[in-house]
Structure formats: C-alpha cells, structure tokens
Amino acid sequence: MAVDYNQVGWFEIPVSDIKRAKGFYEYVFGVTLDEQEMGELKMAWFPMKEDEIGAPGSLVKGEGYMPSDKGTLVYFTSADIEEACRKAVEKGGRVLQEKSSIGEYGFVAMLVDSEGNTIGLHSRA
Numbered sequence: 001m002a003v004d005y006n007q008v009g010w011f012e013i014p015v016s017d018i019k020r021a022k023g024f025y026e027y028v029f030g031v032t033l034d035e036q037e038m039g040e041l042k043m044a045w046f047p048m049k050e051d052e053i054g055a056p057g058s059l060v061k062g063e064g065y066m067p068s069d070k071g072t073l074v075y076f077t078s079a080d081i082e083e084a085c086r087k088a089v090e091k092g093g094r095v096l097q098e099k100s101s102i103g104e105y106g107f108v109a110m111l112v113d114s115e116g117n118t119i120g121l122h123s124r125a
Helices: 018-029 081-090
Strands: 011-014 034-038 041-045 057-061 074-077 094-101 107-112 118-123
Touching: 018 041, 018 057, 018 081, 081 094, 081 107, 081 118, 094 118
Parallel strands: 011 057, 074 118
Antiparallel strands: 034 041, 041 057, 094 107, 107 118
C-alpha cells in the first residue's frame, strides 16, 4: 500500500543536560529551540513549519531517555556540512565521518553530539 505522506512524523533525541544539548544544536544549526515541559519531561523543540518537508522533533530529558551512539540515526539537512562539523566540534561534539559523496543524492557526514548521540548530516549540494 502506497502512502502520500512522510513516514516519520516526530523524532526525539535523548539528552542528559538539556541546556548543554540545546546550546549544541542551536549553535551547530543556527536555530532556536523552544523549551517545553510535558509532565516530567524537559524538552527543546526544533523549529517546524506545518505542511513542509521533513519531520519535527525534540531534545528530551527524562526518565527512560538515555543518550547513545547506537540505535536510531537521525539525519539533519545542512546547507554547509563542513561548517556544521566545525561548529559541532566547538560545542563538544566530534566528527565520526567527514563530508562524503553519496552520488546523485548529495553528501553526508556523521557526528557525535554533546550528549553522546550519533547524528547524520545531509546536503544535496
């Protein structure tokens, strides 16, 4: 059965220190995350636009949320992968894989964020 929507509807990235993680992602991607509390969870939501490409998501600190470099991998769209990698290192992250070509689909890189999660970067250019 074919679907006419993006399968991923929401993502959550576990964090140990919500302020540090928020600072990391805001600096690396040049965005402002919106802090929220949902019951016992502390969250920092990524900017989102209704009816646009991509899935919205959040950083989450709470019981049962443990940062890890294993498991689900989230790829962030990046206009400048080299710059994002440089900024990630400045904010306590590290580069696992430098920018590399994936042919006609663009370029990717892999990082470890300030909390120990592995994330991917993707760019068409």
